[in-house]
Amino acid sequence: MTGTSRDDIPLLLRRAGLRVTAARATILDLLRTEPHSDAESLARAARGRLGSVSTQAVYDTLHTLVRAGLARRIEPGDHPARFEARTGDNHHHIVCRDCGAVEDVDCVVGLAPCLEPDSTHGFEVDEAEVTFWGRCPACRTTAAEAGA
DSSP states (O other), X not given: OTTOOGGGHHHHHHHTTOOXXXXXXXXXXXXXXXXXXXXXHHHHXXXXXXXXXXXXXXHHHHHXXXXXXXXXXXXXXXXXXXXXXXXXXXXXXXXXXXXXXXXXXXXXXOSXXXXXXXXXXXXXXXXXOOEEEEOOHHHHHHHHHHTO
């Protein structure tokens, strides 16, 4: 969904076979503007725009958007699941092992699945998920100030 405008969201939802609702449109727009957000953060932001939306409705909407291919769920280790609207390009992520900050990392090869396993065990591979781990600049600064 990269490069779309807020006005395109109803069309994207309809093309995916989904009914356009305020919650779906809002959450999809939030994923576009606040990538790598967790469900709780999205629920707070959605409430700020809509006034009222249950946390369960946010989870249901996220699962619907992921199933429809309009959103992607990433699960960075011990951190909460994150969601983003950047789909279909097989990019990867770098995650701060301290604070859980997540950034996109473009695929080195450029074409899905980006990597070839030594054996597919009969699977037809169409995507590779790579997570790079490290410390973000803010956590490195904090650690240096603390003498770690």
